[in-house]
Amino acid sequence: MKATAIAHPIQGLAKYHGMRDPELRLPYHDSISVCTAPSHTRTTADFESDREADVYVVDGEELSGRGEERVRAVVDRVRKLAGFDERVRLESENSFPSNVGFGSSSSGFAAAAMALCAAAELDLSRPEISTVARRGSSSAARAVTGAFSQLHTGLNDHDCRSERIESELEDELRIVAGLVPAYKETERAHEEAADSHMFGARMAHMHGQIAELRDALRSGDFERTFELAEHDSLSLAATTMTGPAGWVYWQPETIAIFNRIRELRDDGVPAYYSTDTGASVYVNTTEEHVDRVERAVSECGVDTHVWEVGGPARIVDDPLF
Structure with missing residues (x-):
């Protein structure tokens, strides 16, 4: 069960700031963004039945601390939806600089959610996958649906999800x-x-x-x-x-x-x-x-x-x- 996904980072147009629920990453208000290309994150996820522990690698470095916790939140959500407890190897690479204000967390968690859901053989729409990505980063929800997208605020996954806004x-x-x-x-x-x-x-x-x-x-x-x-x-x-x-x-x-x-x-x-x-x-x-x-x-x-x-x-x- 292995899959690879690409996602583009977002530029916030009406940006969210602060979260009413930091665990589920539920923002206080709606937000709108646009994805930027060809900048992207590419992520491969592989659930392996004989693996003893998860491994998360970003740009060649194994994650620890808060970064590891945020990825695990996304992985655990996918495992819960899939109904299994298999360990995963996840590797990710960015085509652009990270931690400088170019939205690397948005494309990172969007690509991770997309790859993980495909590797777990979940049949989900992109708005549904956006609720998985949101557990890593609220902005990642909008990177799942792409282009101009709006993340709706809410207190659950039925309401707090992203949708694409068509625009010429x-x-x-x-x-x-x-x-x-x-x-x-x-x-x-x-x-x-x-x-x-x-x-x-x-x-x-x-x-x-x-x-x-x-x-x-x-x-x-x-x-x-x-x-x-x-x-x-x-x-x-x-x-x-x-x-x-x-x-x-x-x-x-x-x-x-x-x-x-x-x-x-x-x-x-x-x-x-x-x-x-x-x-x-x-x-x-x-x-x-x-x-x-x-x-x-x-x-x-x-x-x-x-x-x-x-x-x-x-x-x-x-x-x-």
Whole structure:
């Protein structure tokens, strides 16, 4: 019982922050994201009847501590759904840098959930598999369904699952990723989210923002979609910076990119910046303007990648072992 899956990481557009249930990873509110390709995680899972213990390897290193616990939560959920207790060997590789704000946990747990469910011979839809991936990372639920997706909040797996939002922007969008390699700690930021005095204000406007963003995607309104994403990045930063630990993820290069994108926009270029929990920056633009935007971002002294919209997690015939 062996299977391999690929999943693309997400860029948060209306980002979740904090969890009402950290074990099941149930977020306080809905969230919407877009998957980025060709960046991806590839994962192979193999349930073996004669194996004595689980083994989890990511980018050549065996996991321990909190990383191991998070993978085990996904594996245990699959074992429960499958009705067996076989041990598993799971190996994963990323095609892009991790722990720098590019969503490696989303693609990692999405690919793991997809591969594990296939290896366990579970016949599940992608929204159902998204509830498995969510136990490792809430953002991974959206990486399972792919492209533009919305994770609905809820208190159980029937409600708290991801669905894809169809949008004509899938073909038009180009994402210039500016790599600012500053390590970040997302887990701790989520743990203290509700302790920020800005958290209540964020909660108050998220419901309306989700509705507006979903409508903008459905209608193919590029400017409204990514203006909302840009504003959400500022709102998230305000919440993390005003928590007990005073998290400040942005670096000088981050701010330089923000300012350069504003200058481009003043010059008529459709470009909007966005950040997740980290210093790296996504710049959302169109195919027509992507070369100019990439030059502008690279002039800020950072490495760049140009990505398109990635599809859902999928099974492939290219195992890691």
